[in-house]
Amino acid sequence: xxxxxxxxxxxxxxxxxxxxxxxxxxxxxxxxxxxxxxxxxxxxxxxxxxxxxxxxxxxxxxxxxxxxxxxxxxxxxxxxxxxxxxxxxxxxxxxxxxxxxxxxxxxxxxxxxxxxxxxxxxxxxxxxxxxxxxxxxxxxxxxxxxxxxxxxxxxxxxxxxxxxxxxxxxxxxxxxxxxxxxxxxxxxxxxxxxxxxxxxxxxxxxxxxxxxxxxxxxxxxxxxxxxxxxxxxxxxxxxxxxxxxxxxxxxxxxxxxxxxxxxxxxxxxxxxxxxxxxxxxxxxxxxxxxxxxxxxxxxxxxxxxxxxxxxxxxxxxxxxxxxxxxxxxxxxxxxx
Numbered sequence: 321x322x323x324x325x326x327x328x329x330x331x332x333x334x335x336x337x338x339x340x341x342x343x344x345x346x347x348x349x350x351x352x353x354x355x356x357x358x359x360x361x362x363x364x365x366x367x368x369x370x371x372x373x374x375x376x377x378x379x380x381x382x383x384x385x386x387x388x389x390x391x392x393x394x395x396x397x398x399x400x401x402x403x404x405x406x407x408x409x410x411x412x413x414x415x416x417x418x419x420x421x422x423x424x425x426x427x428x429x430x431x432x433x434x435x436x437x438x439x440x441x442x443x444x445x446x447x448x449x450x451x452x453x454x455x456x457x458x459x460x461x462x463x464x465x466x467x468x469x470x471x472x473x474x475x476x477x478x479x480x481x482x483x484x485x486x487x488x489x490x491x492x493x494x495x496x497x498x499x500x501x502x503x504x505x506x507x508x509x510x511x512x513x514x515x516x517x518x519x520x521x522x523x524x525x526x527x528x529x530x531x532x533x534x535x536x537x538x539x540x541x542x543x544x545x546x547x548x549x550x551x552x553x554x555x556x557x558x559x560x561x562x563x564x565x566x567x568x569x570x571x572x573x574x575x576x577x578x579x580x581x582x583x584x585x586x587x588x589x590x591x592x593x594x595x596x597x598x599x600x601x602x603x604x605x606x607x608x609x610x611x612x613x614x615x616x617x618x619x620x621x622x623x624x625x626x627x628x629x630x631x632x633x634x635x636x637x638x639x640x641x642x643x644x645x646x647x648x649x650x651x652x653x654x655x656x
Contacts, residue, residue, distance in 0.1 A: 352589040362404035362414035364651035368624020368637035369597025370611025372581040374560025375534035380418035383432040386521035386536040387482030391472035395655040407644040427473030484519040529567040618642035
């Protein structure tokens with residue numbers, strides 16, 4: 321009976337993926353959302369596994385993938401800090417913290433933070449009376465950040481649930497807009513938006529070996545706009561499954577695991593993606609990771625390594641990125 325339920329759930333999962341893929345062929349989804357920094361993964365473990373993290377336990381880092389993944393936190397405190405050397409000299413930083421008060425009887429509370437350093441940009445203004453055709457107004461900086469509060473809890477021995485509310489802020493600098501009724505006068509507009517985003521997810525342990533199904537909804541928000549055109553945050557629905565395939569072997573010479581994880585994602589602003597991740601873990605101290613994303617323009621393969629000892633951990637990932645060369649991510653972890 322358990323095997324039948326597992327196969328039925330898998331059939332529903334594949335049907336949903338095929339349906340989403342078929343619908344994406346009919347239309348090309350481009351430029352349908354803003355605040356794209358929310359779609360960039362900075363966690364090195366997740367990046368090395370091609371972001372296929374929906375069904376996996378991930379401690380406080382689960383807040384960046386599926387909040388339900390921190391429901392089974394074993395330590396009292398779990399922290400992570402990530403540095404992402406993104407394309408075009410853009411730097412993404414991320415931090416997460418999870419605490420398990422009262423021995424986890426009332427769930428796990430988490431906090432997340434993301435920030436982006438875009439560097440400096442030149443600011444100009446059109447001036448037809450100038451030989452150059454513009455005025456040089458110096459430089460300016462763009463900024464983006466997100467702060468979230470999340471919660472996760474195991475409702476039954478097989479079912480985990482989690483959610484997160486994030487306050488997001490993006491500043492695109494100042495804009496000088498001509499005032500039509502005032503001739504050559506202009507007014508300065510601050511291009512700053514501060515929406516809220518909601519993340520939600522679940523995980524279900526099937527009872528068949530270590531097979532887990534996961535589901536997440538990220539970046540759900542109301543419509544916002546800077547001047548005229550409205551847009552929403554980069555909403556994404558994800559279905560995932562993962563399993564330690566070494567469970568099929570009764571005895572192993574030492575403590576080790578080989579996790580295979582598969583995610584199917586439906587995005588608001590680009591075609592669907594299929595993500596495959598793998599993590600080989602030995603003695604719960606050394607991890608070797610790899611992954612591949614189908615349906616992405618530039619990045620495909622990703623690789624990474626992780627070490628953990630005495631509550632401290634370090635993860636590194638490397639992703640070839642087509643014409644942008646490569647992307648490197650580093651994450652430091654602490655659990656107590």
